Amino acid sequence: MDPTQDRTEPYPQASPASEDPAALRGYYRQMALIRHFELRAAEMYTRAKIGGYCHLNLGEEATVVGLMAALRPTDYLFTTYRDHGYALARGADPGQVMAELFGRATGLSGGRGGSMHLFDAGLRMLGGYGIVGGQMPPATGAALAIAHRGEPGPDSEAVMCLLGDGTTNIGAFHESLNLAAVWHLPIVYVIVNNHLGMGTPVEAASGEPALYRRGCAYRIPGARVDGNDVIAVRDAAQTALEQARTEHRPRLLEAVSHRLRGHSVVDPARYRSAEETERLREQDPLPAFRARLIEDRILDQEAADRIDEECEQAVTAAVDFADASPPPATETLFDHVYATEVANTHFGLPGDSPTGPGLFADRPGKE
Amino acid sequence: MAAVTYRQALHDTLRAEMLRDENILLIGEEIGVFEGSYKITAGLLDEFGPRRVRDTPICEEGFVGAAVGAAMLGLRPVVEIMTINFSLLAIDQIVNHAAKMHAMFGGQVSVPMVIRTPGGGGQQLAATHSQNLEVFYAHVPGLKVVAPASPADAKGLLTAAIRDDDPVLVLENLALYNTKGEVPDGEHTLPIGTAVVAATGSDVTVVAYSRGTVVALEVARRLEADGVSVEVVDLRSLRPLDRQTVCASVRKTTRAVVLEDDWLSYGIGAEIAATIAEGAFDRLDAPVRRVAAAEVPLPYAKQLETAALPDAAALTRVIYETLDSTGFTARPTTPAGG
Numbered sequence: 278m279d280p281t282q283d284r285t286e287p288y289p290q291a292s293p294a295s296e297d298p299a300a301l302r303g304y305y306r307q308m309a310l311i312r313h314f315e316l317r318a319a320e321m322y323t324r325a326k327i328g329g330y331c332h333l334n335l336g337e338e339a340t341v342v343g344l345m346a347a348l349r350p351t352d353y354l355f356t357t358y359r360d361h362g363y364a365l366a367r368g369a370d371p372g373q374v375m376a377e378l379f380g381r382a383t384g385l386s387g388g389r390g391g392s393m394h395l396f397d398a399g400l401r402m403l404g405g406y407g408i409v410g411g412q413m414p415p416a417t418g419a420a421l422a423i424a425h426r427g428e429p430g431p432d433s434e435a436v437m438c439l440l441g442d443g444t445t446n447i448g449a450f451h452e453s454l455n456l457a458a459v460w461h462l463p464i465v466y467v468i469v470n471n472h473l474g475m476g477t478p479v480e481a482a483s484g485e486p487a488l489y490r491r492g493c494a495y496r497i498p499g500a501r502v503d504g505n506d507v508i509a510v511r512d513a514a515q516t517a518l519e520q521a522r523t524e525h526r527p528r529l530l531e532a533v534s535h536r537l538r539g540h541s542v543v544d545p546a547r548y549r550s551a552e553e554t555e556r557l558r559e560q561d562p563l564p565a566f567r568a569r570l571i572e573d574r575i576l577d578q579e580a581a582d583r584i585d586e587e588c589e590q591a592v593t594a595a596v597d598f599a600d601a602s603p604p605p606a607t608e609t610l611f612d613h614v615y616a617t618e619v620a621n622t623h624f625g626l627p628g629d630s631p632t633g634p635g636l637f638a639d640r641p642g643k644e
Numbered sequence: 645m646a647a648v649t650y651r652q653a654l655h656d657t658l659r660a661e662m663l664r665d666e667n668i669l670l671i672g673e674e675i676g677v678f679e680g681s682y683k684i685t686a687g688l689l690d691e692f693g694p695r696r697v698r699d700t701p702i703c704e705e706g707f708v709g710a711a712v713g714a715a716m717l718g719l720r721p722v723v724e725i726m727t728i729n730f731s732l733l734a735i736d737q738i739v740n741h742a743a744k745m746h747a748m749f750g751g752q753v754s755v756p757m758v759i760r761t762p763g764g765g766g767q768q769l770a771a772t773h774s775q776n777l778e779v780f781y782a783h784v785p786g787l788k789v790v791a792p793a794s795p796a797d798a799k800g801l802l803t804a805a806i807r808d809d810d811p812v813l814v815l816e817n818l819a820l821y822n823t824k825g826e827v828p829d830g831e832h833t834l835p836i837g838t839a840v841v842a843a844t845g846s847d848v849t850v851v852a853y854s855r856g857t858v859v860a861l862e863v864a865r866r867l868e869a870d871g872v873s874v875e876v877v878d879l880r881s882l883r884p885l886d887r888q889t890v891c892a893s894v895r896k897t898t899r900a901v902v903l904e905d906d907w908l909s910y911g912i913g914a915e916i917a918a919t920i921a922e923g924a925f926d927r928l929d930a931p932v933r934r935v936a937a938a939e940v941p942l943p944y945a946k947q948l949e950t951a952a953l954p955d956a957a958a959l960t961r962v963i964y965e966t967l968d969s970t971g972f973t974a975r976p977t978t979p980a981g982g
């Protein structure tokens with residue numbers, strides 16, 4: 278493939294008719310699970326069960342599920358702070374995800390990371406990242422490790438690195454793409470274009486608003502896909518990953534969808550008009566996919582309702598699990614500060630003298 | 645005098661200065677259409693237009709560096725960095741460029757710019773979004789760093805920063821934005837590089853800045869009732885540091901506790917303790933103590949976050965430990981109703 282080629286045509290609409298019905302029902306189930314989970318997370322935030330920042334995938338469910346369907350279990354995933362859906366679709370337990378949002382000891386990161394920093398080593402989900410662009414150099418480095426250890430080929434592992442549209446303007450984006458290009462790294466950078474970075478539209482922030490072309494300067498082939506179409510997203514991601522694996526070359530993929538609500542739970546999104554919000558609701562990928570599956574007789578109304586109910590129950594169970602889980606004990610405050618024990622750390626609480634005994638000085642294994 | 649919030653004081657100051665000086669422009673992420681992540685710049689885009697209130701893409705190094713260049717040509721940019729955590733992406737432009745130019749180019753150019761940015765933990769924003777990195781900047785000659793604790797000081801110090809011909813970092817604090825206080829009407833500037841005795845006392849000096857000053861004043865009020873007289877020195881300015889005021893206070897009270905929101909090791913408190921050792925050693929009755937954040941990437945979970953951050957209880961405990969170590973006995977207080 279000519280590395281300078283940039284594909285301007287959207288991928289053709291995939292047809293559910295030629296798909297495995299069980300897989301399609303599975304995608305619907307995952308999308309519905311994410312929808313229910315996010316709605317409940319918003320509710321739990323208003324009930325002060327969740328604190329800090331909380332960014333939802335509402336409206337991005339087709340993108341999330343399509344991308345995750347394209348990944349192999351052996352591939353690595355780096356995401357932004359808008360990460361709940363990715364963890365769920367990658368296979369994380371909803372209870373553990375909710376517990377992380379609740380800041381409980383049973384959470385994915387033990388309650389230490391919260392909503393923005395979901396991490397599951399077993400699932401090779403190597404983190405949600407709260408600093409815009411912060412995930413990109415480490416993701417690039419993960420691809421370096423893969424290239425360092427193995428040859429290109431159909432069995433090579435690969436990295437998928439997600440980023441938002443707004444993130445294409447930060448230095449780390451450009452440095453990462455360039456490194457991946459000159460080092461020949463097996464990585465697919467996926468721009469989840471939801472049209473906005475907080476309140477800033479893509480056109481106001483990006484000199485080249487056709488974001489899939491932003492790799493041109495590094496001769497990284499780019500493609501754009503309808504992020505509301507789960508099958509199209511999956512296929513585009515699979516193609517990009519395939520190329521990354523067999524060639525050990527980076528790819529750029531742009532999935533275009535909409536953020537149905539504000540930037541985070543607390544953002545009322547006053548910079549959007551009521552008409553626009555209404556228009557977005559009409560483009561909601563979830564009811565659209567549901568209707569499509571029913572129309573194609575892959576689901577009937579009843580089966581779809583049943584899936585919705587089961588997802589709602591799963592989310593209720595997740596909330597119950599999180600609620601019943603204990604917060605991390607204060608005694609564990611200094612756990613994991615260092616991976617290798619070291620002399621002369623000051624593990625004292627505020628006001629404890631660094632030259633006197635700290636409160637936890639007697640804990641085994643801790644100085 | 646009117647009682648307004650710290651947020652309002654910052655907003656009003658920006659507005660007043662923009663009306664006064666056509667060369668002032670605001671630059672930052674989400675400061676215009678979105679009205680600022682913390683709404684400091686609300687309404688200013690409408691009033692002054694996009695030429696003077698410039699929304700930027702997410703590119704801290706780029707827009708801070710652009711402000712440096714604009715300042716070199718005589719504009720007076722006031723940059724907002726959403727939180728101090730993101731200033732790390734711009735630290736090269738701040739430290740290697742803004743701070744160096746005047747001296748390195750032999751005084752031929754100056755960089756009259758302001759960086760406004762809030763620090764602070766306690767909002768459950770987890771490890772990367774809750775830091776107090778002021779010491780990174782307070783360490784660097786060529787920069788000035790101020791840290792207002794009250795709405796009045798926010799006005800006085802921001803005004804001074806905007807009118808100053810050097811790069812000034814104005815450290816705001818997430819926990820202070822909604823705090824209220826009296827703000828002088830009309831002109832009000834404070835001299836950068838000077839501290840203030842925010843409460844007078846005779847038994848112990850608490851040295852603090854920003855949010856810490858608010859906590860220290862509250863503790864001072866409470867201990868007063870217990871017959872302990874606490875003097876609070878509000879640093880106001882982290883660079884330059886007003887060592888004179890700190891040492892004069894400690895020479896009087898003979899005891900000192902530092903309250904700081906940053907981490908203990910190599911923090912602001914370390915500099916204060918060294919200053920006191922040099923300037924008041926002969927009058928000290930007890931070791932200088934520091935109340936600082938626990939040395940851990942701040943956890944998200946509320947219980948752990950609360951345990952890790954300095955608060956009034958920790959300060960009170962350390963004040964009493966300091967007093968007790970010198971055999972201090974509280975003066976009897978007038979009984980209630982007596």
Ligand SMILES: Cc1ncc(C[n+]2csc(CCOP(=O)(O)OP(=O)(O)O)c2C)c(N)n1
Nearest residue numbers: 359407408409441442443444473474475730
């Ligand atoms: C370096 C840095 N600057 C600013 C922020 C504040 N911030 C958080 S999310 C965000 C917008 C990102 O937009 P986009 O990349 O489009 O992702 P989206 O939120 O739409 O998923 C900003 C500016 C940050 N977290 N990190």
Ligand SMILES: [Mg+2]
Nearest residue numbers: 441442473474
């Ligand atoms: Mg976006």
